[in-house]
Amino acid sequence: MSFSPLIRQLIDAFRVLPGVGQKTAQRMALQLLERDRSGGQRLADALSQAMEGVGYCRQCRSLSEEELCHLCSDLRRDETVLCIVQGPVDVYAVEQTGYRGRYFVLKGHLSPLDGLGPETIGIPELIGRINNGSFKEVILATNPTVEGDATAHYIAQILADKNLSITRLAHGMPLGGELEMVDGGTLSHAFSGRRPIQL
Amino acid sequence: MSFSPLIRQLIDAFRVLPGVGQKTAQRMALQLLERDRSGGQRLADALSQAMEGVGYCRQCRSLSEEELCHLCSDLRRDETVLCIVQGPVDVYAVEQTGYRGRYFVLKGHLSPLDGLGPETIGIPELIGRINNGSFKEVILATNPTVEGDATAHYIAQILADKNLSITRLAHGMPLGGELEMVDGGTLSHAFSGRRPIQL
Numbered sequence: 584m585s586f587s588p589l590i591r592q593l594i595d596a597f598r599v600l601p602g603v604g605q606k607t608a609q610r611m612a613l614q615l616l617e618r619d620r621s622g623g624q625r626l627a628d629a630l631s632q633a634m635e636g637v638g639y640c641r642q643c644r645s646l647s648e649e650e651l652c653h654l655c656s657d658l659r660r661d662e663t664v665l666c667i668v669q670g671p672v673d674v675y676a677v678e679q680t681g682y683r684g685r686y687f688v689l690k691g692h693l694s695p696l697d698g699l700g701p702e703t704i705g706i707p708e709l710i711g712r713i714n715n716g717s718f719k720e721v722i723l724a725t726n727p728t729v730e731g732d733a734t735a736h737y738i739a740q741i742l743a744d745k746n747l748s749i750t751r752l753a754h755g756m757p758l759g760g761e762l763e764m765v766d767g768g769t770l771s772h773a774f775s776g777r778r779p780i781q782l
Numbered sequence: 783m784s785f786s787p788l789i790r791q792l793i794d795a796f797r798v799l800p801g802v803g804q805k806t807a808q809r810m811a812l813q814l815l816e817r818d819r820s821g822g823q824r825l826a827d828a829l830s831q832a833m834e835g836v837g838y839c840r841q842c843r844s845l846s847e848e849e850l851c852h853l854c855s856d857l858r859r860d861e862t863v864l865c866i867v868q869g870p871v872d873v874y875a876v877e878q879t880g881y882r883g884r885y886f887v888l889k890g891h892l893s894p895l896d897g898l899g900p901e902t903i904g905i906p907e908l909i910g911r912i913n914n915g916s917f918k919e920v921i922l923a924t925n926p927t928v929e930g931d932a933t934a935h936y937i938a939q940i941l942a943d944k945n946l947s948i949t950r951l952a953h954g955m956p957l958g959g960e961l962e963m964v965d966g967g968t969l970s971h972a973f974s975g976r977r978p979i980q981l
Contacts, residue, residue: 585852585853585877586874587836587845587846587847587848587851587852588847589828589831589832589835589836589847590832590836590845590847592828592831592832593828593829593831593832595828596821596824596825596827596828596829597825599814599818599821599822599824599825600810600813600814600825601809601810601813602806602809607801609874610800610801610871611799611800612832613845613870613871614799614800615798615799615829615832615833616832616833616836616845616870617845617869617870617871619798620833622795622798623798623829623832623833624829624830624833624834625795625798626795626796626798626799626826626829627825627826627827627829627830627833628795628826628830629788629791629792629794629795630792630795630814630822630823630825630826630829631823631826631827631830632788632791632792633788633789633791633792633811633814633815633822634814634815634819634822634823634826635823636788637786637788637789637815646786646789646812646815646816647786648786648787648788648789649786652786653784653786654784670816671812671815671816672809672812672816675785675808678784
């Protein structure tokens, strides 16, 4: 297998994409070269513009090409609720639920062993944001993993004296799931959080 | 779900890649933006350079950034065998077998209903190549599909009067395959092409 230098360089470059190995990268490169050069050029331009032009919103710290992202600059959103998530992707996920409050995006989760302390993930900025805001509720929407739970607990402790209602997303059965497929931890959360049926 | 314009443009652009739908495109865009901007920029540059710089070899018509690709300009290769394939990808596949003859790359297969006639896929250039060469054998390595077989037959008829040995790749059981999984057509080819065991 000996590709020419430019093709080899393109195949290697494709491997930065998540889930793309050697074979897939090869297929992508050759398909673009053989079938869709203009699409390839469009992708090159879009990548270049996005890598340079997209920064972070100074308020919620999500990805944005404006100084203030379109969610933060939307005055119709609820100023009394703040949803804290681990990354920009999570903002788009939470938006799908119909949530229309404010966001704060951490840079990941606490992980002291990897050198990710409160300063690294943005806790000081979070406290500043809450002090400057008029929030009544803070929703801790970090991932339901060991690290996400630890991060949520840490934030809850810090905010304990601020007269805020601090909540965490519910655990339970995912819709469309099957009891036998769900892990024991989730199932016991679903049991202890059971609710009366509304008739 | 409302991404900012540059991010939306990047997600749309990723969808030109084979096998990449909305969700995957989103994951690729956000992962690059959050984790690997320099990798994204490298990919943009590699794409741009390859889309502009890679052309076709004037002899075998495979992808190449030189006028003559590195396979055609390699003087040590066998000048007496020509392998005809349907596309540049197939050259890389055949190279893996250890084949060290010459190549000719068609632009796909004959498909009169789609307007792909002998001129479109490059039959005149193929005849010119054979007339100017000193080939003793022509290997028809088009795909073992209805269209690939038809294309191979068409070429074999055209070359019938040229005093060449014209061969087609063998059909049979793929290595590691299981009899019960192989289709009837392949299995009957494998039967009729059975060979004495070498002890």
